[in-house]
């Protein structure tokens with residue numbers, strides 16, 4: 150892995166870019182010599198609220214968790230100086246490192262020049278086109294974009310199979326709660342297992358941020374990619390979130406009919422007393438999968454899934 154220190158020119162550029170960086174952005178880096186912050190850079194980072202990850206153990210844990218097969222397509226969203234890009238590339242995966250900061254881009258291009266499995270993309274994470282084929286993500290994302298990026302990564306039409314993200318601790322806790330707090334988070338959690346793997350202490354970053362971070366592990370649940378299954382799921386969630394105090398079985402019956410509800414409730418052990426608002430999102434996903442696969446009589450007119458839950462936001466997906 151070529152691991153170059155930034156040339157003086159790029160450090161100056163980095164310092165200029167740091168001045169224009171949003172206060173909420175957070176850059177991370179491991180302790181390896183290629184990405185260790187120089188004192189002046191660390192000071193600049195401190196001034197602008199950029200917190201550099203100094204835990205090589207955390208980097209290693211993220212890469213191991215991703216369990217990449219050679220040739221897998223993996224995105225590093227907000228690649229910074231390439232802290233995660235480099236170990237990702239070492240797995241043999243095809244890595245797309247996306248960054249918008251000109252100084253980091255320069256550094257990434259220098260660092261991965263001639264490395265055929267790394268593509269550095271200058272782009273804004275909020276609009277950059279995402280792959281049309283299956284892909285993974287391993288990234289320490291900007292806190293401020295957490296919800297925006299989940300919206301882009303987890304819509305109905307996504308081809309995301311897995312993600313290992315560093316996010317703010319509080320965000321990870323909210324998003325990994327078994328019962329989605331609103332329809333949108335339930336829509337994500339019904340189709341993806343969202344798991345808080347471990348706390349990443351604030352002390353793992355330099356300078357130390359005010360809050361801890363977390364490793365959020367996201368895995369697609371099988372059998373929920375078909376549009377019909379998703380329409381059943383959306384119908385279930387719509388009815389459930391409209392009446393969270395209603396018996397969950399009544400919600401089922403409204404969408405899949407009485408016979409279907411009876412059969413499915415029995416197969417997932419859903420008792421009479423459970424109310425819709427207590428059903429974990431993953432169970433709604435299971436119900437949708439069973440309803441789509443079985444002979445249940447599904448309501449003939451399922452509601453349309455709104456575009457905001459189906460598409461990965463601005464910019465249509467392109468082949469990477």
Ligand SMILES: C[S@@+](CC[C@H](N)C(=O)[O-])C[C@H]1O[C@@H](n2cnc3c(N)ncnc32)[C@H](O)[C@@H]1O
Pocket residue numbers: 174175176177178179202226227228229230231232233247248249250253272273274275288289290291292
């Ligand atoms: C928390 S840092 C992570 C840096 C790097 N991945 C690491 O772990 O060392 C977030 C990175 O996202 C970049 N970033 C922030 N907002 C962005 C956006 N809208 N589009 C692209 N990159 C962005 C920042 O420049 C920064 O490099």
